[in-house]
Structures are given as C-alpha cells and as structure tokens.
Amino acid sequence: MYQVHQTLVSKLKEHSRLTSDDVTMIKSFSYSIRNLIHDEDIIRQGDDPNLAVLVILGTVARYHLLQSGRRQFLSFHVKGDLPDAQGLFLEKMDHAVCSVGNATIASIPHKQMIKAFELRPNVGFAIWRETLIDGAIFREAITNNSARPPTVRMAHFFCELFYRAKAARITDNQTLDFPVLLPQLADTLGMALATVNRSLSDLRDARALDFRLAKLTILDWKRLTKVGQFSPSYLHLRKPPSI
Amino acid sequence: MYQVHQTLVSKLKEHSRLTSDDVTMIKSFSYSIRNLIHDEDIIRQGDDPNLAVLVILGTVARYHLLQSGRRQFLSFHVKGDLPDAQGLFLEKMDHAVCSVGNATIASIPHKQMIKAFELRPNVGFAIWRETLIDGAIFREAITNNSARPPTVRMAHFFCELFYRAKAARITDNQTLDFPVLLPQLADTLGMALATVNRSLSDLRDARALDFRLAKLTILDWKRLTKVGQFSPSYLHLRKPPSI
DNA sequence: CGCTTTTTTGAAGATGGTCAATGGGTGTGG
DNA sequence: CCACACCCATTGACCATCTTCAAAAAAGCG
Numbered sequence: 001m002y003q004v005h006q007t008l009v010s011k012l013k014e015h016s017r018l019t020s021d022d023v024t025m026i027k028s029f030s031y032s033i034r035n036l037i038h039d040e041d042i043i044r045q046g047d048d049p050n051l052a053v054l055v056i057l058g059t060v061a062r063y064h065l066l067q068s069g070r071r072q073f074l075s076f077h078v079k080g081d082l083p084d085a086q087g088l089f090l091e092k093m094d095h096a097v098c099s100v101g102n103a104t105i106a107s108i109p110h111k112q113m114i115k116a117f118e119l120r121p122n123v124g125f126a127i128w129r130e131t132l133i134d135g136a137i138f139r140e141a142i143t144n145n146s147a148r149p150p151t152v153r154m155a156h157f158f159c160e161l162f163y164r165a166k167a168a169r170i171t172d173n174q175t176l177d178f179p180v181l182l183p184q185l186a187d188t189l190g191m192a193l194a195t196v197n198r199s200l201s202d203l204r205d206a207r208a209l210d211f212r213l214a215k216l217t218i219l220d221w222k223r224l225t226k227v228g229q230f231s232p233s234y235l236h237l238r239k240p241p242s243i
Numbered sequence: 244m245y246q247v248h249q250t251l252v253s254k255l256k257e258h259s260r261l262t263s264d265d266v267t268m269i270k271s272f273s274y275s276i277r278n279l280i281h282d283e284d285i286i287r288q289g290d291d292p293n294l295a296v297l298v299i300l301g302t303v304a305r306y307h308l309l310q311s312g313r314r315q316f317l318s319f320h321v322k323g324d325l326p327d328a329q330g331l332f333l334e335k336m337d338h339a340v341c342s343v344g345n346a347t348i349a350s351i352p353h354k355q356m357i358k359a360f361e362l363r364p365n366v367g368f369a370i371w372r373e374t375l376i377d378g379a380i381f382r383e384a385i386t387n388n389s390a391r392p393p394t395v396r397m398a399h400f401f402c403e404l405f406y407r408a409k410a411a412r413i414t415d416n417q418t419l420d421f422p423v424l425l426p427q428l429a430d431t432l433g434m435a436l437a438t439v440n441r442s443l444s445d446l447r448d449a450r451a452l453d454f455r456l457a458k459l460t461i462l463d464w465k466r467l468t469k470v471g472q473f474s475p476s477y478l479h480l481r482k483p484p485s486i
Numbered sequence: 487c488g489c490t491t492t493t494t495t496g497a498a499g500a501t502g503g504t505c506a507a508t509g510g511g512t513g514t515g516g
Numbered sequence: 517c518c519a520c521a522c523c524c525a526t527t528g529a530c531c532a533t534c535t536t537c538a539a540a541a542a543a544g545c546g
Binding site: 046064066072074086094095117128129133135136233 | 289305307309310313315317329331332333334335337338357360361364367368371372374375376377378379381382383384385386388389390432433472476477479
C-alpha cells in the first residue's frame with residue numbers, strides 16, 4: 001500500500017547505481033508505519049535513535065532549538081528522504097525532526113541497515129552518498145542565509161525545494177503542497193516576518209512564483225532560478241528532472 | 244616524519260572505536276605529501292577528485308565561489324580533518340578547498356579507502372561518522388549565521404574552532420595560530436568587515452578572547468562559551484578536551 | 487455570518503552596511 | 517638608525533536595510 005521499499009529504491013537511484021542484489025537487500029528491510037499530524041516531534045535533540053526514518057508522504061523538517069526558545073529550521077524533507085540518516089552513526093541527536101502538516105513515515109531499525117551495509121557495501125555507499133548530499137544541502141543553506149539578500153535568498157530556497165520535489169515526483173504540474181507558514185519561513189531563512197512577506201511580494205510581482213497558504217506555484221521557473229542564482233549541481237542527481 | 248597514519252587514527256578515535264585490525268588496515272594506506280603556501284586551491288568546484296585529503300599541518304578551508312566573485316567560507320580544518328571527505332562518493336565537487344596560510348596535507352587514493360571499507364566495514368563506519376560530524380558542523384553554521392547577532396556569532400565561531408583545535412592537540416596553551424584575516428572572517432560569518440571588527444572589540448573588551456594577526460588567545464573560556472551560547476555536543480566527541 | 491488563522495501593511499527605530507580616512511606595526515632600503 | 521611604504525586593523529559618519537511592534541485586511545472554516 002505504501003510502497004516503502006520502492007520509495008527508498010527510487011530515491012537512492014536518483015544518485016546511485018544499484019544492482020538487483022542491492023535492491024533485493026533493500027527489499028528485505030522490515031519497517032513500521034506511522035501517521036503524524038502537524039508539528040509532532042519524530043526525534044528530539046538529545047535522543048539516541050535506533051530507527052531510521054523514511055518519509056513516505058507529506059513534509060518533515062529538521063530544526064535546532066535555540067536558547068531563546070525560537071527554532072531554526074535546517075532543512076525540509078519529502079517523499080524518499082531519510083531525515084535522520086545523520087543519526088545513523090551518531091549517539092545523540094544534535095537536532096530534532098518534526099512533521100510539517102500531516103505526514104506518513106516508515107521506520108527501519110538501524111541494526112538491519114548496518115547489517116545490510118556489511119553484507120553489501122554498495123548499499124551502504126548509496127546511503128552514505130545520500131547523507132553526503134544532505135551535507136551539500138546544508139552547505140548551500142549556509143551560503144544562502146549568509147551571503148544572499150532576502151529576495152534572492154527566498155527565490156533560491158524555493159528553487160531547491162521545487163527541484164527536489166520534482167525529482168521525487170510529488171509535484172502537481174507547477175504546484176507543490178508545502179504546509180509551512182510565513183513565521184516558519186522566517187525561522188528558516190533567518191529573516192523577520194515582515195521581510196519574508198515583502199520578499200514573497202517581490203517574487204509574486206515579478207511573476208516568478210506564488211506562495212500562499214501552504215501551496216507553492218511556480219509561475220516562471222527560468223526567471224526564478226535566475227533571481228535565486230540557483231544551479232542544481234550541488235544536489236548531485238544523475239539526471240535532472242524536467243521543469 | 245609526518246605520522247600520517249597516526250594522525251588519522253587519533254582523529255577517528257576521537258569519535259569512534261577502532262579494533263587493532265581496523266588500525267592495521269588504516270596503516271596500510273599509501274599516501275603522498277604536499278606542502279602548500281597561503282591560498283592555494285587543493286580542490287576546485289567542479290573537480291572530480293580521486294584522492295582524499297588529510298590535513299597534517301596548518302589550516303585548510305572549504306568555500307563556495309559566488310556569482311559576484313566573492314567567497315563564502317563554509318568551514319575550517321586542522322590536523323586530522325578530512326576536508327574533502329564529502330567528495331568520497333560524489334562525482335563533482337560542489338565547493339572548493341584551499342589552504343589558509345602554510346599547510347601540509349597527505350593525499351590517499353579513494354580506491355584504497357573504498358577497498359578498505361569493503362574489507363573492514365568498521366573502518367568505513369568511522370569515516371562515515373567523520374562525514375556526519377562535518378554535517379553537524381554545517382548545521383550549526385546555518386544556525387549561527389542565521390539566528391545569532393554578530394558578537395554572539397563571532398564568539399560561537401571561535402568556541403568551535405578552539406574546541407576542535409584542543410581536541411586535535413594543536414593549541415599552545417590558550418593560544419592558537421589561525422592565519423585568517425578579518426575580511427575572510429567577514430566572508431565566513433556573513434557580516435561586513437566593520438562589524439567583524441566591532442564584534443572582536445566587544446569580545447576583547449569583555450576579556451573573553453583576543454584575535455589579532457593570525458593569533459587567537461582565549462582569555463576566559465567560560466565567559467566566551469556563555470557569550471557564544473556554545474554547547475559542544477554537536478561535535479560528538481567521545482571525551483571532551485579540557486580547556 | 488462570525489470567528490480564527492494567516493497574511494499584509496505601516497511607521498518608527500535599531501542595526502548593520504558602505505565608504506573613506508586614520509592609525510599601527512613590520513620590514514626594507516637608504 | 518631613520519624614513520618610507522605597505523599591509524592590516526581600526527574608527528567614524530552616514531545611510532540603507534531589516535527588525536520590531538502594532539494594526540488592519542483577507543482568507544478559511546464551522
């Protein structure tokens with residue numbers, strides 16, 4: 001019903017080559033399904049997880065909890081992503097993972113995955129590569145939030161999101177459900193709420209995109225990528241989705 | 244003379260357990276040494292590296308090259324770090340690595356390392372963990388540059404740097420050679436040069452640290468960590484260095 | 487239709503950015 | 517040994533931008 005194994009295999013094939021034996025190995029993973037409503041914590045800062053989480057439906061976010069009580073969102077994840085792969089070999093989570101809107105996740109025991117890596121190193125390498133791409137996404141976020149002015153920053157953020165969503169085949173034509181509110185965008189991009197709104201207005205006025213009430217619509221992809229200085233090579237996909 | 248293998252083993256032992264067989268495996272790696280002067284590129288954006296770089300002496304930095312020609316520095320690396328481990332399983336580098344001041348690096352062929360991972364998965368897991376800690380450092384940089392005001396941001400940056408340097412045993416008491424100039428600090432922390440200077444003045448006035456001409460001096464570690472809201476758990480060391 | 491939630495707008499004020507000038511330290515050559 | 521030059525750090529003034537705070541408008545929902 002949920003095609004858990006197929007979701008993971010498709011995802012890994014976006015960037016890695018898998019033999020049929022590799023695929024068989026992956027299909028042997030057991031898992032359990034969990035449905036979430038908005039803003040449930042999946043893993044908390046300080047936890048020692050022994051399950052790997054695979055997103056099946058909806059959106060999930062990583063975040064840091066700050067002293068002030070504010071959140072800093074680090075990344076957003078969609079179908080096929082492993083939002084806590086970072087915890088596979090780390091004892092204590094240094095960040096948390098929560099649902100954004102309704103979501104469905106599958107949990108796979110770490111032990112099984114590690115066993116698989118020992119039996120078929122290539123499966124391990126594919127998931128390792130997955131975690132390295134996560135790293136590339138983090139690096140890009142550093143640059144985006146540190147070096148680009150608000151409107152450019154906003155455009156880049158949505159470019160990446162939409163590009164990855166296209167690759168995961170969860171877009172509906174030029175629209176994407178993305179159940180995030182403006183204050184959360186502010187906590188992602190490191191800007192004030194008013195600035196978030198003004199940047200979005202700019203992009204709307206430029207007929208590049210429209211984002212309102214959890215729905216993103218791309219109006220002009222080419223223009224958006226230009227404004228956002230977006231170049232997708234850091235996502236390391238074997239073949240880019242057509243947008 | 245350079246103790247290349249020992250440097251790598253010590254580094255991995257900061258966060259991972261290695262059996263003596265693992266160590267033997269690591270000691271079988273061949274390598275070549277390279278000495279660098281200031282600001283030489285070790286790997287460029289777009290390269291497809293087939294060597295892994297291990298820092299032996301000095302400092303090395305990762306950076307993004309922006310459209311404007313400006314650089315955004317992503318992280319700094321010292322003895323024992325593998326600054327391009329991110330390229331182990333990625334075809335095309337999405338960022339560059341350069342020397343900062345004089346530095347010495349050892350290069351190990353990717354092929355040998357991957358062979359080692361197949362023979363001794365545990366060696367692979369240790370290096371995988373190393374790349375995951377890199378990821379944690381990137382996440383922290385997102386938060387630091389996005390959510391913290393200049394002086395706090397500066398303090399946090401130097402806390403992490405000094406803490407990692409202590410773990411690598413390259414500090415001289417409470418001082419560290421760090422051959423970075425103010426404009427580069429600006430390109431790291433996403434602030435203007437004047438702001439960099441004023442933040443440094445603040446920290447100097449607060450008797451927390453002194454940074455001038457490539458030399459960092461910690462004046463009051465406790466105060467510095469407090470100002471910088473620094474909590475080192477994200478570095479995932481098995482036992483913290485004493486400072 | 488009225489309530490709640492989310493977005494939008496406005497104005498004031500703080501903060502950080504830009505630019506240009508000054509100061510300090512070091513090394514070189516007269 | 518002094519003078520000059522260079523490089524980097526520092527300071528100051530002005531200005532643009534973003535943040536803050538508050539209020540209004542718009543959109544969803546029962």
